[in-house]
Amino acid sequence: MFDCVIIGAGPAGGTAAYHLAKEGRSVLVLEKASLPRYKPCGGGVSPLVAQWFDFDFSPAISLKIKTIRYTWAMGDPVEADLATPEPI
Ligand SMILES: Cc1cc2nc3c(=O)[nH]c(=O)nc-3n(C[C@H](O)[C@H](O)[C@H](O)COP(=O)(O)OP(=O)(O)OC[C@H]3O[C@@H](n4cnc5c(N)ncnc54)[C@H](O)[C@@H]3O)c2cc1C
Numbered sequence: 001m002f003d004c005v006i007i008g009a010g011p012a013g014g015t016a017a018y019h020l021a022k023e024g025r026s027v028l029v030l031e032k033a034s035l036p037r038y039k040p041c042g043g044g045v046s047p048l049v050a051q052w053f054d055f056d057f058s059p060a061i062s063l064k065i066k067t068i069r070y071t072w073a074m075g076d077p078v079e080a081d082l083a084t085p086e087p088i
Pocket of ligand 1: 007008010011012014031032033040041042043044045
């Protein structure tokens with residue numbers, strides 16, 4: 001028996017599991033993929049998200065950015081300045 005069963009160990013499920021476990025709940029995470037799963041990702045973490053965690057992301061940061069460029073097939077780029085209090 002577990003207090004919580006979480007289906008999927010993506011950012012949402014992983015975060016939920018982390019915080020529930022920190023609160024003393026027993027948590028079972030069920031993930032259909034083998035971890036680390038294949039996941040195309042920019043690797044960007046918003047400071048607004050990082051503040052939800054009680055550990056330091058600094059050792060994993062290789063670059064801080066204030067602008068994102070969106071493209072389709074490397075064409076028609078659109079640049080957007082980020083409105084976060086700190087760089088992503
Ligand atoms: C190309 C690309 C780049 C991105 N770059 C960034 C970025 O730089 N920064 C950022 O913040 N976001 C980025 N994102 C967005 C980010 O990937 C998503 O917002 C995030 O993955 C959503 O998390 P989630 O946990 O809701 O879902 P998911 O990441 O989809 O996780 C769901 C998990 O549930 C598992 N699952 C599904 N069904 C079952 C089942 N029946 N049983 C067991 N397990 C199951 C899946 O295998 C998966 O691991 C990017 C997305 C894409 C496509």
